Amino acid sequence: MEQKIKALALVAHDNMKRDLAEWVDWNCAKLSPHHLICTGTTGKMVEKTLRDHRREHDEADGPHPDLRITLLKSGPLGGDQQLGSLIADGRINALIFFWDPMSAQPHDVDVKALLRLATLYNVPTAINRSSADFLISSPLFEDDGYEPVVKDYKAYIERVLK
Numbered sequence: 001m002e003q004k005i006k007a008l009a010l011v012a013h014d015n016m017k018r019d020l021a022e023w024v025d026w027n028c029a030k031l032s033p034h035h036l037i038c039t040g041t042t043g044k045m046v047e048k049t050l051r052d053h054r055r056e057h058d059e060a061d062g063p064h065p066d067l068r069i070t071l072l073k074s075g076p077l078g079g080d081q082q083l084g085s086l087i088a089d090g091r092i093n094a095l096i097f098f099w100d101p102m103s104a105q106p107h108d109v110d111v112k113a114l115l116r117l118a119t120l121y122n123v124p125t126a127i128n129r130s131s132a133d134f135l136i137s138s139p140l141f142e143d144d145g146y147e148p149v150v151k152d153y154k155a156y157i158e159r160v161l162k
């Protein structure tokens, strides 16, 4: 049976982009069937990595599905916020975000907001290579029936203000 297409968000800060490129290269076959949604510069790198991988491994891997990849704005120019908005709309199934623990970012508040929304909406999130390895190799990654539970915020929404 065909696997359901997931919307996978991929993001990396500049110092972590090499790590993400290696991870994407290693996981090309698992990622390729899905819709990849990336911040701008990360997306360009992910797309190049996947195309190079396919060119090199063409015969070994057999026919490839078309790449589905969406490039949002670059992170510091609003890409993290665009991704956060997609999460709030329930349109992201997993977030792989290799953020840089050693450098301050000009858009630190956006980074924090993105990670906050991913937590709030219980989106499976990986923040480094080992957690990304665990996420993509989990049987739940292949399980089309798995729906993360989102807390019921009805009481909060309907609270009476004095």
Ligand SMILES: O=C(CO)COP(=O)(O)O
Pocket: 011, 012, 013, 014, 038, 039, 040, 041, 042, 043, 073, 074, 075, 076, 079, 080, 111
């Ligand atoms: O800054 C980012 C995430 O916070 C990533 O943005 P780029 O993919 O455009 O480099």
